[in-house]
Amino acid sequence: MFAAILFILTYALLLLFPKNKAHIALSSAIVFVASGILPAHKVFSAVDWNVLMTIGGTMGLVSLFIASKMPALIADLIIKKMPDVRWAIISLTLFAGLISAFIDNVATVLIVAPVAINISKKLGISPVKSIICIAISSNLQGAATLVGDTTSILLGGYAGLDFLDFFFYRGHMGMFWAVQTGALAASITLLWLFRKDRQKISVDTLTRVKDYFPTALLGGMILLLIFASFSPYKLRMGQLDITNGAICLTLFIVGLVREIIKSRRLCVVKSSLKEIDFFTLSLLGGLFIIIAGISEAGVIEKISGFFVKVSNNDVFVIYTILVWASVLLSAFIDNIPYVATMLPVAQGIAAIMCIDPTILYFGLLSGATLGGNLTPIGASANITALGILRKNGYEVKAGEFMKISVPFTAAAVTVGYLLIWLIWA
DSSP, rough: OOHHHHHHOOOOOHHHHGGGGHHHHHHHHHHHHTTTSSOGGGGHSSSOHOOOOOOHHHHHHHHHHHHHHHHHHHHHHHTOOOBBHHHHHHHHHHHHHHHTTTTTTHHHHHHHHHHHHHHHHHHHHHOOOHHHHHHHHHHHHHHHTTSSSSHHHHHHHHTTOOOGGEEEEEEEEOOOHHHHHHHHHHHHHHHHHHTTTTOOOOOOOOOOOOOOOOHHHHHHHHHHHHHHHSSSSOOTHHHHHHHHHHHHHHHHHHHHHHHHHHHHHHHHHHHHHHTTTHHHHHHHHHHHHHEEEEHTHHHHHHHHHHHHHHHTOOOOHHHHHHHHHHHHTTSSSHHHHHHHHHHHHHHHHHHHHSSSSSHHHHHHHHHHHHTSSSSSSSSSHHHHHHHHHHHHOOOOOHHHHHHHHHHHHHHHHHHHHHHHHHHHH
């Protein structure tokens, strides 16, 4: 009971004080250990170091990739082929989704949003619609691959999924295809929403790439993650497989060392490390310990039993509840702590019902990741996008945001929800 109360209190504080989430999670983790709920000798193994290393290394690589100007050039080349504003918005949306399948959602917004701002200035139109679309598309595609979003990395680490498992898993289509089908439905929705935006568009000059090496590193990361999926040899720290984390972190270090040699200045280390979100890494570290604590105390088992009881042992009902409850909750709360909490619950439900947990894992990921698109505060990418608009003199109200986000999210989640059920039921 003490563990359950402490967990609920922690979650309430995370909601009330979002700027202090990392401090709250770490403080709660200390209480879980100090009170004896989680034995001290289990703390190190409770933290998924592979997940933290993968996220940190990917963030560092992304900072080098953005600085190289390659994403901006790709965006320019795409837009050059577009006939009008409507198709420019759709192309930017799809481009943001493509990037976000492999790098962080917030980084994707930071890469693509300046292009949308420049286009709007040239045409004398508002950039609000295009930047909202960029944000929600990046959130959608973050669930498509192992490295696309923190929630995907969490699922991969917890369920033991490798890079290719998101494409094909146990002979069936994986999460990637559910996301792409949802993206297609959402894109059709956007075409209808922007049917009146027919202004002509052109790009005068193309962005010049400063350095091609970060692009090679990012491509190398993806190839090595795929290779590691096939390899029987794994790099371990104790019992934990840290292969993916070691790949991402090593490539970031390679890129960083090259930057130091090239510039002959150590200050590039400081600027690159500043781009790594240590706040999120600390939050996750604390959450891993908290979740291990409530699992040790039997709270996860009780929550799982409650879900099974409410659904009356019906797999479709439990799947439906998990998906749509995740959509609604993620519209208002951070999906990282939510997914981290619910993964062991999904596994517990599957154990009680004697079923394969895959359908519950994929349902949880789709609902929680896409649900963040419903509101302006539901995802970090949304908050970042609105911050960019605010800096450029555009204040966006929740209603204006949701005119685009609600139909987009409803189309993507519904199609993904049905496809996952049809494949994995």
